[in-house]
Amino acid sequence: MVTVHDVARAAGVSISTVSRALASPERVAAETRDRVTRIATELGYRPNQAASGLRMGRTHAVGLLVPDLENPYFATVTKAVQARARAEGYEVFVADSDEDPDVEAELIGALAARTDGLVVASPRSGDAELSAALVGVTAVLANRELAGGSGAEPLEIPCVSVDDADGVAQVLGHLYALGHRKVGVAAGPSSSWSGSRRVAGLKAAAELRDVELVELGTFQPYFAGGTQAADYALASGVTAVVAFNDLMALGILDRLRHRGVDVPGEMSVVGFDDVQLATLVSPALTTVHAPLARLGRRAVDLLLARLRGGTSASSQLPVELTIRGSTGPVPAGPAN
Amino acid sequence: MVTVHDVARAAGVSISTVSRALASPERVAAETRDRVTRIATELGYRPNQAASGLRMGRTHAVGLLVPDLENPYFATVTKAVQARARAEGYEVFVADSDEDPDVEAELIGALAARTDGLVVASPRSGDAELSAALVGVTAVLANRELAGGSGAEPLEIPCVSVDDADGVAQVLGHLYALGHRKVGVAAGPSSSWSGSRRVAGLKAAAELRDVELVELGTFQPYFAGGTQAADYALASGVTAVVAFNDLMALGILDRLRHRGVDVPGEMSVVGFDDVQLATLVSPALTTVHAPLARLGRRAVDLLLARLRGGTSASSQLPVELTIRGSTGPVPAGPAN
DNA sequence: GGGTATGGTGCAAACGTTTGCAGCGTCGCA
DNA sequence: TGCGACGCTGCAAACGTTTGCACCATACCC
Numbered sequence: 141m142v143t144v145h146d147v148a149r150a151a152g153v154s155i156s157t158v159s160r161a162l163a164s165p166e167r168v169a170a171e172t173r174d175r176v177t178r179i180a181t182e183l184g185y186r187p188n189q190a191a192s193g194l195r196m197g198r199t200h201a202v203g204l205l206v207p208d209l210e211n212p213y214f215a216t217v218t219k220a221v222q223a224r225a226r227a228e229g230y231e232v233f234v235a236d237s238d239e240d241p242d243v244e245a246e247l248i249g250a251l252a253a254r255t256d257g258l259v260v261a262s263p264r265s266g267d268a269e270l271s272a273a274l275v276g277v278t279a280v281l282a283n284r285e286l287a288g289g290s291g292a293e294p295l296e297i298p299c300v301s302v303d304d305a306d307g308v309a310q311v312l313g314h315l316y317a318l319g320h321r322k323v324g325v326a327a328g329p330s331s332s333w334s335g336s337r338r339v340a341g342l343k344a345a346a347e348l349r350d351v352e353l354v355e356l357g358t359f360q361p362y363f364a365g366g367t368q369a370a371d372y373a374l375a376s377g378v379t380a381v382v383a384f385n386d387l388m389a390l391g392i393l394d395r396l397r398h399r400g401v402d403v404p405g406e407m408s409v410v411g412f413d414d415v416q417l418a419t420l421v422s423p424a425l426t427t428v429h430a431p432l433a434r435l436g437r438r439a440v441d442l443l444l445a446r447l448r449g450g451t452s453a454s455s456q457l458p459v460e461l462t463i464r465g466s467t468g469p470v471p472a473g474p475a476n
Numbered sequence: 477m478v479t480v481h482d483v484a485r486a487a488g489v490s491i492s493t494v495s496r497a498l499a500s501p502e503r504v505a506a507e508t509r510d511r512v513t514r515i516a517t518e519l520g521y522r523p524n525q526a527a528s529g530l531r532m533g534r535t536h537a538v539g540l541l542v543p544d545l546e547n548p549y550f551a552t553v554t555k556a557v558q559a560r561a562r563a564e565g566y567e568v569f570v571a572d573s574d575e576d577p578d579v580e581a582e583l584i585g586a587l588a589a590r591t592d593g594l595v596v597a598s599p600r601s602g603d604a605e606l607s608a609a610l611v612g613v614t615a616v617l618a619n620r621e622l623a624g625g626s627g628a629e630p631l632e633i634p635c636v637s638v639d640d641a642d643g644v645a646q647v648l649g650h651l652y653a654l655g656h657r658k659v660g661v662a663a664g665p666s667s668s669w670s671g672s673r674r675v676a677g678l679k680a681a682a683e684l685r686d687v688e689l690v691e692l693g694t695f696q697p698y699f700a701g702g703t704q705a706a707d708y709a710l711a712s713g714v715t716a717v718v719a720f721n722d723l724m725a726l727g728i729l730d731r732l733r734h735r736g737v738d739v740p741g742e743m744s745v746v747g748f749d750d751v752q753l754a755t756l757v758s759p760a761l762t763t764v765h766a767p768l769a770r771l772g773r774r775a776v777d778l779l780l781a782r783l784r785g786g787t788s789a790s791s792q793l794p795v796e797l798t799i800r801g802s803t804g805p806v807p808a809g810p811a812n
Numbered sequence: 813g814g815g816t817a818t819g820g821t822g823c824a825a826a827c828g829t830t831t832g833c834a835g836c837g838t839c840g841c842a
Numbered sequence: 843t844g845c846g847a848c849g850c851t852g853c854a855a856a857c858g859t860t861t862g863c864a865c866c867a868t869a870c871c872c
Contacts, residue, residue: 141533144858153822155860156860159861160821168820172820186589187859188530188858189535190530190857191827191857195859201569210548216546218570222571223574231571232571233537233568235568249522417753420730421757422730477828480828490852492831492852492854495829496830496831523828527827527828527830528828531830532830533857
């Protein structure tokens with residue numbers, strides 16, 4: 141490994157000069173600077189990040205914790221976080237908790253020890269555990285609000301999320317306009333903060349419109365959860381079903397097709413998030429478009445603002461209902 | 477930030493003892509050890525990884541470079557790499573080159589400076605650039621072979637890949653058995669090493685079987701590339717088309733449906749990789765199952781073996797043709 | 813020409829950890 | 843009782859970098 145000492149010796153200067161020539165070029169004579177930089181590249185000098193991090197107290201690395209990298213939702217968020225962080229001169233540690241709350245706390249600790257700050261996306265832990273794990277780490281949450289800490293420290297953690305309430309309100313309005321008066325909701329796991337918000341929003345919107353909302357149950361937020369939910373929907377006599385997210389909605393579509401139910405002729409299906417996949421199936425999925433890349437970028441921006449000493453407030457991103465082929469007018473006869 | 481000094485003071489011992497109590501418990505008296513560990517957790521002590529990394533010369537972090545995190549192929553690989561590395565006590569820096577060879581080289585440098593080693597998945601750079609970027613870094617390649625370095629150093633870089641030749645041979649055998657004698661191939665970008673291997677393998681297999689192979693062209697390895705390729709396929713009079721990967725195959729399926737072509741009635745379509753998505757479309761995609769999670773784990777194993785001073789050889793993982801609904805017997809009449 | 817800015821460079825300390833070496837006390841054995 | 847051994851602990855150096863401070867030379871002003 142080639143260090144500043146090697147470069148300094150080769151260039152006939154002190155290590156201070158080498159360091160300055162590379163870090164703050166205006167502070168060293170042009171001739172010296174050129175010689176040093178030339179020799180540095182010749183020797184293939186790469187500053188030791190550990191040493192730099194130790195001295196400066198900052199690693200220029202951030203951590204990202206997601207529940208599941210294979211979920212296209214988080215894949216998009218991860219990609220955006222990585223890109224933005226990199227543009228700002230930060231590298232990104234990525235960790236996947238596999239949806240396990242215990243692993244989550246452990247990973248937060250591990251990441252916090254080697255980074256300047258964390259983006260924690262859609263944590264599955266309870267409030268207490270999450271607060272405990274986040275003590276002393278600068279973090280930004282995605283899709284999760286966390287009130288002030290329980291102990292002495294205030295624990296002010298900004299949160300970036302999408303406007304779930306508005307999204308589901310748009311969904312219900314759309315279905316209402318199509319004539320649907322009995323709508324099923326396939327909720328995500330109860331541990332999901334967004335999930336609770338969406339269900340609550342749906343209830344409020346349904347009450348406003350005088351639509352009967354049938355809670356089909358809570359299901360895994362994956363394709364498999366959707367296949368399960370579809371049968372509940374058929375049994376309940378609803379004419380439309382709103383899924384917690386797109387993956388579930390796709391599972392519902394698949395199961396309905398297998399059971400010979402026409403979408404949207406006999407049943408309308410709506411998702412949430414608008415992952416790329418939603419456009420690739422047929423019929424294409426009507427869903428709420430959530431700006432996931434923006435979500436990731438915003439999270440990084442908030443985090444870096446904090447790291448740079450600034451303060452940063454939570455923010456909520458607007459959503460937009462995207463109508464595709466999976467929703468249509470309520471069937472003429474009774475649904476079942 | 478709480479350091480060993482704080483713990484030492486609180487426990488009434490020296491920092492050496494604190495360090496030893498936590499790192500090598502058998503070297504310190506039981507009573508002292510318990511007191512130290514208790515106080516350490518009480519104070520919320522977290523060893524500074526930068527300092528440790530500096531002293532030990534090891535960061536216990538590895539880097540993973542992929543062309544596109546949103547590609548489900550790499551999402552699966554990333555998840556597996558992350559899980560395996562974590563199980564072995566390593567954290568993972570993830571970087572996304574966005575398919576850009578120049579960015580790739582830059583990212584390799586950035587990651588190498590802060591990690592013990594790299595997994596570089598499906599690099600898009602040319603051999604020369606890649607070799608240059610990898611000088612002095614311990615790395616493992618996925619889906620890419622790289623011969624000995626050009627300069628003085630041998631640059632022995634192990635590679636883990638799937639058995640592309642066997643995969644496409646199985647595909648061609650399958651199509652042959654179904655009666656197909658004129659098969660189109662929608663190749664990936666020419667910069668793709670796997671892509672070249674697959675095309676070469678197809679050619680060899682086609683020659684063996686006396687099947688006419690029509691090269692439809694090279695396309696982007698995404699859904700959009702597939703929609704483009706589908707029209708070429710229809711124009712060429714083939715009865716089956718083999719895509720570079722599943723994403724392209726899905727694009728082909730979609731385009732064929734829009735053009736009213738029945739699959740597999742009028743055209744058979746085969747993919748490669750077997751991403752989860754391949755089972756979610758209808759008809760489900762016949763494809764070559766590549767053990768992506770194993771690929772990721774294997775890559776980490778090879779890398780860690782090197783880091784631990786051992787040596788590690790390239791390895792090739794077996795594949796298996798998975799027949800689903802998108803392939804069928806050749807149509808009775810002429811294809812066009 | 814003497815004094816003072818000023819730009820360029822070097823010295824040395826510090827970041828927090830690990831670890832070789834040495835010291836100290838205790839115990840066992842003769 | 844004396845001596846060696848051993849278990850436990852502390853001291854201090856080292857990892858590679860950054861940076862405040864000091865130093866030197868040159869240039870400039872009066």
